[in-house]
Amino acid sequence: MLLLNQHLKHNDTSDELIELIDSLMLSCKEIAIKLREGALAGVLGTSEGVNVQGETQKKLDIISNDILKAVLLDNPTVAGVASEEEDHPVPGNPDGKYLVTFDPLDGSSNIDVNVSVGTIFSILECPEGVSGGDDSAFMQSGRKQVAAGYVLYGPCAVLVMTTGQGVNMYTLSHGGDFILTEEAVKIPEQTQEFGINMSNQRFWEPEMQSYVNDLLQGEEGPLGKRYNMRWVASMVAEVHRILTRGGIFMYPWDKRDPAKPGKLRLMYEGNPMSFLIEQAGGLSTTCYDDIMDIQPEKIHQRVAVGLGSKAEVETMLKYHVKD
Numbered sequence: 001m002l003l004l005n006q007h008l009k010h011n012d013t014s015d016e017l018i019e020l021i022d023s024l025m026l027s028c029k030e031i032a033i034k035l036r037e038g039a040l041a042g043v044l045g046t047s048e049g050v051n052v053q054g055e056t057q058k059k060l061d062i063i064s065n066d067i068l069k070a071v072l073l074d075n076p077t078v079a080g081v082a083s084e085e086e087d088h089p090v091p092g093n094p095d096g097k098y099l100v101t102f103d104p105l106d107g108s109s110n111i112d113v114n115v116s117v118g119t120i121f122s123i124l125e126c127p128e129g130v131s132g133g134d135d136s137a138f139m140q141s142g143r144k145q146v147a148a149g150y151v152l153y154g155p156c157a158v159l160v161m162t163t164g165q166g167v168n169m170y171t172l173s174h175g176g177d178f179i180l181t182e183e184a185v186k187i188p189e190q191t192q193e194f195g196i197n198m199s200n201q202r203f204w205e206p207e208m209q210s211y212v213n214d215l216l217q218g219e220e221g222p223l224g225k226r227y228n229m230r231w232v233a234s235m236v237a238e239v240h241r242i243l244t245r246g247g248i249f250m251y252p253w254d255k256r257d258p259a260k261p262g263k264l265r266l267m268y269e270g271n272p273m274s275f276l277i278e279q280a281g282g283l284s285t286t287c288y289d290d291i292m293d294i295q296p297e298k299i300h301q302r303v304a305v306g307l308g309s310k311a312e313v314e315t316m317l318k319y320h321v322k323d
C-alpha cells in the first residue's frame with residue numbers, strides 16, 4: 001500500500017511540489033466532506049451570486065472555491081491562484097514558486113441531482129519578477145504545466161494526477177489518505193464510445209456535424225463500427241471514463257455565441273485535462289490545434305475541446321481541415 005506522498009517521493013517529486021499537492025488534497029478532502037453531507041449541511045442549491053462568466057453559482061461552487069483559496073494561500077510555495085469562480089488572480093507569497101489554477105467544482109449543475117462532480121487543478125511556475133496576482137503571470141501554455149489533475153467525487157473519491165511522468169490514480173481511504181490504486185494509466189487507442197451534448201448539434205460547424213453523423217451510422221456508415229454514447233455533463237466524469245475505458249469527448253465550438261471559442265475554459269479545464277490525456281497516450285485538440293500549444297491571452301479564455309483515444313481523435317481530425 002503506497003500513500004500519495006510516498007509515491008511522489010519515490011518518483012523524485014520535489015519537496016516543495018509535494019507540500020503544495022498536500023495542501024490541494026487537504027482542500028479536496030474538505031470539499032468531499034461537504035459534498036457527502038449535502039442537504040444535511042445545507043449546502044445544496046443555488047446562491048445569489050453570478051461568476052465573472054455570467055454563470056449562476058451553486059452554493060458549493062463558492063464553498064469549494066473558498067476552501068481552496070484559504071488553504072492554498074496559506075501555503076508558502078504558492079505565489080498566486082486563479083479560479084473559475086474569481087474575477088481576477090489572487091496573489092499569495094511574493095517568494096512562492098508556484099501558481100495554481102482551479103475549477104473548484106466541475107459539473108456543478110449535477111450537485112443537486114447527486115451525480116459526480118470534481119475539482120480540477122493545474123500547477124505552473126511563477127515567472128521571476130512577476131506577481132502571482134497578475135493575469136500576465138498565468139499566460140503560459142499548457143506545455144509549461146508542472147503538474148495537473150482532478151479529484152472526482154463519485155461513489156468513491158479518486159485523485160488522478162500527472163507530474164509529467166505518466167498518470168496515476170489514488171483512492172481516498174476511510175482513514176483520509178489517498179492511496180495509489182492505479183499506476184501508469186494508458187488509454188486504449190481504439191474504442192466505441194463518444195460523449196457530446198447532442199442538443200447542440202444544429203449549432204456545430206459542418207465538419208463536426210458530418211463526423212457525428214458518421215458515428216451515429218454505426219457499422220452501416222463509413223466508420224464501420226457501432227458506437228455507444230455517454231454524457232454526464234461533468235467533464236471530470238467524462239475524462240475519468242476515457243482514462244478508464246477509452247472513448248472520445250467533445251465540447252466543440254458552436255455558433256450560439258460565435259465570439260467564444262467554446263464553452264470550456266482553457267486554464268481550468270482544457271489544459272489540465274489535456275496534460276492528463278496526453279500523458280496517458282491520448283490526444284487533445286481544438287479540432288485544429290493541440291490545446292496545450294495555445295498561448296493564453298485571457299485568464300478566463302474559452303477553448304473548443306476534442307480529446308480521448310488516439311485513433312478516435314485522429315479520425316475526428318480527418319473531418320476538420322484548416323483553410
Ligand SMILES: O=P(O)(O)OC[C@H]1O[C@](O)(COP(=O)(O)O)[C@@H](O)[C@@H]1O
Binds near residue numbers: 105109197233236
Ligand atoms: O451543460 P452542458 O452544456 O452539457 O455542459 C457540460 C459541461 O459544462 C461543464 O459542466 C462546465 O463546468 P462547470 O460546472 O465548472 O461550469 C463541464 O464539466 C461539462 O463538460
Ligand SMILES: [Mg+2]
Binds near residue numbers: 105106235
Ligand atoms: Mg468545469
Ligand SMILES: [Mg+2]
Binds near residue numbers: 108
Ligand atoms: Mg466549476
